[in-house]
Amino acid sequence: MKNLSDKNVLNLRKFLKNNILNNSDFVGHEDERQQVFDLLHRTITSGESNSALLIGPRASGKTTLVDNVLRDLQPYFSSDAILVKLHGLIHTDDRIALKSITAQMNLENAVDGKVFGSFADNLTFLLACLKSGERGVSKSIIFIIEEFDLFCSHHNQTLLYNLFDVSQSAQTPICVLGITCRLDVIELLEKRVKSRFSHRQIFLFLGNDNENHLDQRLARLQKYFLVPIQQSVDIAPSFKKQWNSSVHTLLKDRNFKSLMQRLIDLDLSERSLKNILLLVVSELNNDNNKLAYDTFLRQVELFERDETVQVLQDLSVLELCLIITMKHHCEIYDNQPMNFEMVFSRYLKFANANSNIQTVERPVIMKAFEQIENLELISPLTTGNSTVQKEYQLFKLLVLPHQITEAVKKITGLPTEVTQYANSSLV
Amino acid sequence: MSTRKSLRLQKSRGDTTPATPIHQNFYSPRLRSSVKRNLNSSFGASEHESLSPTKLLKAGPSPAKKNEKITLVIDKKNMTCRPLFRYESSESEDDYVSRSRAVGKRKVKSPVKYTHVNVSPKKTVNKGVEELHFTPVKNKLLEKDVFYDGCRTPRTPRSSGKKATPRSTIKQIREGTITPKVQSRTKAMELDDTPLKVARSHLHVSYVPTDLPCREKEHEDILSFLEGKLFDKCGGCMYISGVPGTGKTATVTSVVNHLLKAAKTGDVPNFQYVNLNGMKLTEPRQAYVEIVKQLTGKTVTWEQAQSTLEEIFTKKAKKMKLPIILLVDELDIICTKRQDVVYNILDWPTKSITQLIVITIANTMDLPERLLMNRVTSRLGLTRLTFQAYTHKQLQEIVTKRLFGTNSFNPDAVQLVARKVASVSGDARRALDICRRAAEIAEVEGDDTLVSMSHVNEALKAMITQPKVRAIKNCSRLEQYVLQAVISEVERTGIEETVFSNVYQMLVSLCAVNGFNSVSCTIALRAISKLGACRLLLVDQKCHDLDERIILNVSPDDVYYALKEE
Numbered sequence: 001m002k003n004l005s006d007k008n009v010l011n012l013r014k015f016l017k018n019n020i021l022n023n024s025d026f027v028g029h030e031d032e033r034q035q036v037f038d039l040l041h042r043t044i045t046s047g048e049s050n051s052a053l054l055i056g057p058r059a060s061g062k063t064t065l066v067d068n069v070l071r072d073l074q075p076y077f078s079s080d081a082i083l084v085k086l087h088g089l090i091h092t093d094d095r096i097a098l099k100s101i102t103a104q105m106n107l108e109n110a111v112d113g114k115v116f117g118s119f120a121d122n123l124t125f126l127l128a129c130l131k132s133g134e135r136g137v138s139k140s141i142i143f144i145i146e147e148f149d150l151f152c153s154h155h156n157q158t159l160l161y162n163l164f165d166v167s168q169s170a171q172t173p174i175c176v177l178g179i180t181c182r183l184d185v186i187e188l189l190e191k192r193v194k195s196r197f198s199h200r201q202i203f204l205f206l207g208n209d210n211e212n213h214l215d216q217r218l219a220r221l222q223k224y225f226l227v228p229i230q231q232s233v234d235i236a237p238s239f240k241k242q243w244n245s246s247v248h249t250l251l252k253d254r255n256f257k258s259l260m261q262r263l264i265d266l267d268l269s270e271r272s273l274k275n276i277l278l279l280v281v282s283e284l285n286n287d288n289n290k291l292a293y294d295t296f297l298r299q300v301e302l303f304e305r306d307e308t309v310q311v312l313q314d315l316s317v318l319e320l321c322l323i324i325t326m327k328h329h330c331e332i333y334d335n336q337p338m339n340f341e342m343v344f345s346r347y348l349k350f351a352n353a354n355s356n357i358q359t360v361e362r363p364v365i366m367k368a369f370e371q372i373e374n375l376e377l378i379s380p381l382t383t384g385n386s387t388v389q390k391e392y393q394l395f396k397l398l399v400l401p402h403q404i405t406e407a408v409k410k411i412t413g414l415p416t417e418v419t420q421y422a423n424s425s426l427v
Numbered sequence: 428m429s430t431r432k433s434l435r436l437q438k439s440r441g442d443t444t445p446a447t448p449i450h451q452n453f454y455s456p457r458l459r460s461s462v463k464r465n466l467n468s469s470f471g472a473s474e475h476e477s478l479s480p481t482k483l484l485k486a487g488p489s490p491a492k493k494n495e496k497i498t499l500v501i502d503k504k505n506m507t508c509r510p511l512f513r514y515e516s517s518e519s520e521d522d523y524v525s526r527s528r529a530v531g532k533r534k535v536k537s538p539v540k541y542t543h544v545n546v547s548p549k550k551t552v553n554k555g556v557e558e559l560h561f562t563p564v565k566n567k568l569l570e571k572d573v574f575y576d577g578c579r580t581p582r583t584p585r586s587s588g589k590k591a592t593p594r595s596t597i598k599q600i601r602e603g604t605i606t607p608k609v610q611s612r613t614k615a616m617e618l619d620d621t622p623l624k625v626a627r628s629h630l631h632v633s634y635v636p637t638d639l640p641c642r643e644k645e646h647e648d649i650l651s652f653l654e655g656k657l658f659d660k661c662g663g664c665m666y667i668s669g670v671p672g673t674g675k676t677a678t679v680t681s682v683v684n685h686l687l688k689a690a691k692t693g694d695v696p697n698f699q700y701v702n703l704n705g706m707k708l709t710e711p712r713q714a715y716v717e718i719v720k721q722l723t724g725k726t727v728t729w730e731q732a733q734s735t736l737e738e739i740f741t742k743k744a745k746k747m748k749l750p751i752i753l754l755v756d757e758l759d760i761i762c763t764k765r766q767d768v769v770y771n772i773l774d775w776p777t778k779s780i781t782q783l784i785v786i787t788i789a790n791t792m793d794l795p796e797r798l799l800m801n802r803v804t805s806r807l808g809l810t811r812l813t814f815q816a817y818t819h820k821q822l823q824e825i826v827t828k829r830l831f832g833t834n835s836f837n838p839d840a841v842q843l844v845a846r847k848v849a850s851v852s853g854d855a856r857r858a859l860d861i862c863r864r865a866a867e868i869a870e871v872e873g874d875d876t877l878v879s880m881s882h883v884n885e886a887l888k889a890m891i892t893q894p895k896v897r898a899i900k901n902c903s904r905l906e907q908y909v910l911q912a913v914i915s916e917v918e919r920t921g922i923e924e925t926v927f928s929n930v931y932q933m934l935v936s937l938c939a940v941n942g943f944n945s946v947s948c949t950i951a952l953r954a955i956s957k958l959g960a961c962r963l964l965l966v967d968q969k970c971h972d973l974d975e976r977i978i979l980n981v982s983p984d985d986v987y988y989a990l991k992e993e
Binding site: 120 | 857973
């Protein structure tokens, strides 16, 4: 019996993870999707040359949209169209991009994905090829350019100019679709390139203005979590029912709703939600086979926590004392930079005043100081200036006062003197 | 004495593979003398440069060659037939420096073709004169001759029989025998059936009408300039400027097409047309290659191309029959620091051997004075023409002329587009694109709708308006608070640049005021980097700590406007 339910949970976890990660359907933004679809469809079927930019913040589903549209257009790609995909992070200059285009278009000077000839040869040949084609006879070519803004930094923007120029002249029908997250990408184009671009911009924002984000998100969660009864997932029906009902109750929970609202307030993108969901799903096991509010709460708190405080909590008492000393220094001198000698003398005052604090040697304190520097809790003001001795090099503190108080509060078993020292204000 | 010796030593080391020295010692002096004798007997000294090594071989009488082969056979035990070709190549490099390395290499690799190429007798007769008039078609014929030649021993032709190797393909591309083409589609395309579709295809920028409206005067100017130069049989330069999208290239192309038509009927002298675009070159020197390619159909290295062009334009012996009209688009890209390319292009017309007329196009009016050196500017001359940006009336005329015959546009709508575009840039491409977009929007409603003001308004809104306000509206609540915090920090300090620690303090108090749970530094930094990615904020790329510098990239009014409306 136990074995059986164990298997159920395993299968459920597998199903949910797959559902969350490999979900390629595109929800919402019907207008934008239709516009992209029309654009590509017209290029393929009626041989019209086009260019457009798809702009939206990171994680707003730009690539998902394009992939979705391309999947619908898949039947054309064998007969009437060629798809060329470029990525700004992979094709870092025109030379590499051009080789890739030649290989993907399968031109005569490419054999099995290897392209021959120099850069100039490739460009001339590609342009000659594109020029030889004409509307209605040759295949349409669709260029999908991801990270479009990085292509703008190429030398002279030769590739962009040529692609846009082809799209504006009576040659092979092509469609250039750039994808970028920069809103001001058009200002990066040179005036000639800008004039040849058709100024068709499709914006994809995270939320729609009038829709309720919370409802949308709850619907999305439902879609992720519910296990279909009919579909053949290898889970016992009773278990399925039990699971689905637990999902329903959770989604109606008021606390859970406010938690989701908080998450939406922080970050609208679905990517951060998915990250949390995956963590929650990973925690499912035999003993804990229900979707619980507590798990979500824990994950959201993890998502929201301050990393610096986390680092501070793991410091030794000596290091923490040094940090507190630095904080005092900053408070007194109004964020003036400090060096080791200043911190050391201030620390000595504290250590001598309290008999309970073990006195340590100077080299040990120096070591602790270096440790803090390695953790990048302090950073040197001048970089690469080796003439200054280590003790006298100036540093600035990268920790905010409230982070120190928070960390001190969280550490258990800290000597009372240190806590008092942290809370005392010297001003 | 000693230096010469060492030189020779070096040479022999560089020229030969480990197997060859013996061979060279044995045969090379005698062969050299025989070839030289042949050469002197069959060709005039003046023709040295035009001879390729292959021609030379071909010209040489066969007996000498037969001797060669015999010696080779004898020698075959310790070396293959390679030495023969090695000998050829080294010899030719000695005598004809002008041949490039590339050609020499190729010859060594696949010698068969070269010995064959020389066979067709009719080519060699007038090669010296007609070399530059080769078209790809002729080359193809030549290839055929090669393979059906009867008197040779049958050898399997490498490039045609088996699957073409990449190297042979490259060679064919360079020689111009392979015509570049795109794959053709299998299904027939839909036709433009509805009036809106016809209007759309006519509004596409690629649809160039037969005569360009509103550019009659410029057309006339360029035409008279070119005609004058052609009739007078002298070279010259012209500089055309104007902002993008004002019809510079289209006008020049239509003038040249007009002249080509006239040349066919014999109204003007016949000429050759070469068309060059600076942006389509990977580097300025490729201009030479492109010109030679358009004249002869062959691709060579730029050094070779330059010397060929020098010959055509400056040496009396190589005079071309026809005058050449050279159009150089995007001149400013060809101008480098040294300006050798642009100097050469503008210097050739002044040398009156072959008639060359250069038309240069660029965007800025004062380019010659600003960018070019004095000696280049003076060669460019003062024949200049400026294309003014289109006024709204002209734009309206352009669009209406394209729509002639299809009454699917409301005239007022066209006027609206013309006025909007003319007020911004006067770019004809822009106006056409907006009209096309409007037609698409109208098409959604039905195939026969009239494109009205509302459609045009929508298209204008999509293509001209700034997206920033919408972007701010669609930010998450935290990101909106961050923007507000940056603004209030800027207002507090009066300086545009702020640092993260100050913004964070402001953010904490803003959250407290608005009843929003306070956020940690990590989350705040994450939000700021997100805003930085879509350029609503400008942030430091290097450091992401308390001292990260932040600048607002939108006007505060935009932020207020976006946030107030809710």
